Amino acid sequence: MVCHYTGVADHETARVVPIVSTETPSAASPRSAAIELARTAAAGDVRATRRLLELVAPRVARTVRAVMGARHAEVEDAAQLALIGFVQALPSFRGECDPSQFAARIAVRTAGAVRRRARTRLGTLDLSADVDTLEAPPEEIESARRKAFIRGLLDGLPEEQSEVLVLRIMLGWALKDIATTSGAPLNTVRSRLRLAKEALRRRIADDPVLAEALDLSEVES
């Protein structure tokens, strides 16, 4: 049994519905309606494409927001590019996972690329921009710091590790789902996550001031 809190979109309210899914995305599982819809869309059906986009858009948008920060100036552009990229990539979709997972992975890469470009162009991002430091309670400020720290780490990681970190920490995916969607063996995913967390540990150890601000000063030996 796997779970992820960005697992499904409530299309009435377009909000996240936390789910516990018993479906294991594998080639042997019954074809879901969404997979069939994706196949129809890939074959050129305009209506199916539109319905599919309605299905995946909430998840794509949330994924982009998670990776870039909800108040990033280019978050909407990235969501649009991710949806376009999703349609472009449909012919390569093999139906081994839910189309929304496929779309989310595309969104992760798109948002990461847009974020890196913006960072290159604009320089160091204002980490406080994600929270109103005058009005926000301390917990919210701490939360914004942690999120900014994780996002900042992504830019320095190899893409595979960065992707696993996003899917695991930001989107709450199970390792098995990450492996299925990315087409990598489970142990490879574990290895990538371990390396990403090692980079995280180094970053914390290298910056005691930041570690203290994040209340993480007790680094293990």
Next chain:
Amino acid sequence: MDLHPEDLIEREMCGDLSPIERERLEVHAQQCAVCRLERLARADFRRDAEGPEAEIDVQRLLAAVAGPLAMRAIPRAASRPRMRHLRFVMVAAAVISVTGFAAAARWSGTRALVAAAVPPSIPVAAPVATAVAPRHRLARASEPPAALLPEQAAPDAVRALPVVSPAALVSAANPVGPVALLTPVGAFRASPKAVAPAAVARAAVEPPSSPVPAVHDAPAVAAVAAAPIAEPAPDSSTIFRRANAAREMGDHARASELYRRLLDDFATSPEARASLPMFGRMLLDDGNASGALRRFDDALRLSGSALREDVMLGRALALQRLARPDDEARAWSALLDAYPSSVHTERARRRLLELGRR
């Protein structure tokens, strides 16, 4: 069974931990800053995903991509102006694919297949690339062909084309392709294989009634592609109006982008000066105190007196957030001196008392 912490964390995510496992995870997290941070950060992101800010205007998002994807069922009027160039890129890409393929075919000795259908040169690629470049800085002719793959090796005639590659535009989003979002691309895949993805995508979103242009239709398609170039760029008042509308609708990211554009492109216009106080206030509300302070300083320097009182208030609040008490106190005092009967008087005096200045 001795579980790896990843498994414990995963089971915790599903609410599936036994008391013993939970205790083991807690002990581990006490010693491991990384896992502690991971758990805290995961909770942070989860709250975001479930919180009120997770509400998404799906229809608006879909309308924005409707143009690029040529989904005519969605009202085109709802498409955002900023996406027009993307729509244009898709059309231009089709033209470029056709022309590039023709050039490559000529080079590779298959001239007979296309020579009769395609004129030797189709003067469309250069203006197309120039027209779409400004916002996202798409590929230009002068940039090196960084994404050239071995099988893309093409003659100079093809490589010299200032191509905006649709594959480059979306390849970052495509897990099966190279990652090169909006990066300079000097050439496209000069093979039928490379033309195929665009064609497939086009087929996926276009109704059967709009056939894919054939090779011999290239000049006609070029004319279509050239059409958006004639669209006039928005002037300062249009950008100002759009920025204000976006701000009022709560779309601060969009408003911020438009305000910046206004200040960059029309720095001396009255609209740019008028935008400074509201842009500053918006940044302040969004927690970007340093950015807000810059705008307020510019506003005091450049703007008239209409919003001066509010600008001075905003400046004091920005300095408060930036924890610069001396400057903040001076800002409050300046406000009191300039506007002794201001509605902000009581607030200013109270704050000065807190700062121990009056």
